[in-house]
Amino acid sequence: xxxxxxxxxxxxxxxxxxxxxxxxxxxxxxxxxxxxxxxxxxxxxxxxxxxxxxxxxxxxxxxxxxxxxxxxxxxxxxxxxxxxxxxxxxxxxxxxxxxxxxxxxxxxxxxxxxxxxxxxxxxxxxxxxxxxxxxxxxxxxxxxxxxxxxxxxxxxxxxxxxxxxxxxxxxxxxxxxxxxxxxxxxxxxxxxxxxxxxxxxxxxxxxxxxxxxxxxxxxxxxxxxxxxxxxxxxxxxxxxxxxxxxxxxxxxxxxxxxxxxxxxxxxxxxxxxxxxxxxxxxxxxxxxxxxxxxxxxxxxxx
Amino acid sequence: xxxxxxxxxxxxxxxxxxxxxxxxxxxxxxxxxxxxxxxxxxxxxxxxxxxxxxxxxxxxxxxxxxxxxxxxxxxxxxxxxx
Numbered sequence: 001x002x003x004x005x006x007x008x009x010x011x012x013x014x015x016x017x018x019x020x021x022x023x024x025x026x027x028x029x030x031x032x033x034x035x036x037x038x039x040x041x042x043x044x045x046x047x048x049x050x051x052x053x054x055x056x057x058x059x060x061x062x063x064x065x066x067x068x069x070x071x072x073x074x075x076x077x078x079x080x081x082x083x084x085x086x087x088x089x090x091x092x093x094x095x096x097x098x099x100x101x102x103x104x105x106x107x108x109x110x111x112x113x114x115x116x117x118x119x120x121x122x123x124x125x126x127x128x129x130x131x132x133x134x135x136x137x138x139x140x141x142x143x144x145x146x147x148x149x150x151x152x153x154x155x156x157x158x159x160x161x162x163x164x165x166x167x168x169x170x171x172x173x174x175x176x177x178x179x180x181x182x183x184x185x186x187x188x189x190x191x192x193x194x195x196x197x198x199x200x201x202x203x204x205x206x207x208x209x210x211x212x213x214x215x216x217x218x219x220x221x222x223x224x225x226x227x228x229x230x231x232x233x234x235x236x237x238x239x240x241x242x243x244x245x246x247x248x249x250x251x252x253x254x255x256x257x258x259x260x261x262x263x264x265x266x267x268x269x270x271x272x273x274x275x276x277x278x279x280x281x282x283x284x285x286x287x288x289x290x291x292x293x294x295x296x297x298x299x300x301x302x
Numbered sequence: 303x304x305x306x307x308x309x310x311x312x313x314x315x316x317x318x319x320x321x322x323x324x325x326x327x328x329x330x331x332x333x334x335x336x337x338x339x340x341x342x343x344x345x346x347x348x349x350x351x352x353x354x355x356x357x358x359x360x361x362x363x364x365x366x367x368x369x370x371x372x373x374x375x376x377x378x379x380x381x382x383x384x
Contacts, residue, residue: 008340
């Protein structure tokens with residue numbers, strides 16, 4: 001069965017009408033991930049865009065066809081670990097999933113996630129990374145790239161946007177020897193589905209999946225170009241796709257193809273409102289950062 | 303298998319179809335049924351049945367991703383109300 005056939009026949013486990021922005025890649029990531037994970041699952045969605053657009057429900061209504069709860073911003077990994085341990089005694093086949101944004105993962109939820117990986121809790125932790133706190137007014141998060149104009153790091157006469165560089169959480173969890181770590185992009189759905197299937201097969205520890213999820217509203221792009229920007233992020237090596245399992249890093253095929261003829265990061269930056277103030281020196285700093293991170297990764301993958 | 307608990311008041315569903323400014327229309331003659339629009343639709347509004355691609359306009363938000371991603375450019379963009 002091809003990926004398209006699989007996605008066409010799989011049941012959509014999310015409410016058909018949710019108030020995500022037009023062109024929201026997180027909605028695509030949630031629906032596709034749930035098609036692969038299947039109906040025998042329990043989902044936790046902490047505050048963030050996905051909770052805001054109604055996937056955990058609203059009032060006494062629910063937004064998904066599987067049990068879904070809303071942990072606090074910082075404790076998704078702990079709460080889902082507890083739920084998994086209860087199900088491990090009752091029915092070990094139930095998959096317990098956390099679907100958290102970058103703020104609830106790399107900033108507020110990092111301690112819980114790191115501890116859950118250390119305890120080798122058998123949960124699937126998915127982070128959709130839209131590079132900021134996009135549903136509360138575009139504040140900077142730990143994964144906001146260098147130079148981005150956010151509401152808390154505005155560009156102007158004495159600032160050129162975010163001074164810090166993007167925090168590399170998947171690599172941190174790989175260094176912690178989590179059972180399975182992978183980076184995914186909504187622009188490469190066959191690779192996306194393949195990695196989710198692998199994450200579902202893990203039985204002895206935590207699976208961490210980091211999805212780059214373009215945000216038309218926060219990045220200042222038009223809705224129809226969401227997938228195109230995710231693709232550019234992969235092609236410029238800004239967001240390399242790889243997986244880590246049992247001591248081995250494997251660079252995924254789309255990134256291997258891109259690395260043979262990598263495009264400059266400026267192609268990814270062009271057209272995004274959050275980067276429109278960038279001067280050449282800032283773009284160069286970002287390019288150097290991308291090159292350095294890719295150097296580390298390609299050495300790790302041998 | 304009993305699929306639910308669903309919330310006491312049922313499922314939370316918003317009429318996202320009413321957001322749409324433009325609607326996608328497939329030119330069946332140019333469509334190769336590759337399914338790329340189905341893969342990338344964030345709302346899961348693309349249907350493939352009997353070898354034909356169609357859109358579920360009840361929930362389609364009109365984001366335009368299918369129009370951009372279609373390798374044959376076989377999806378037209380028609381303004382609503384026209």
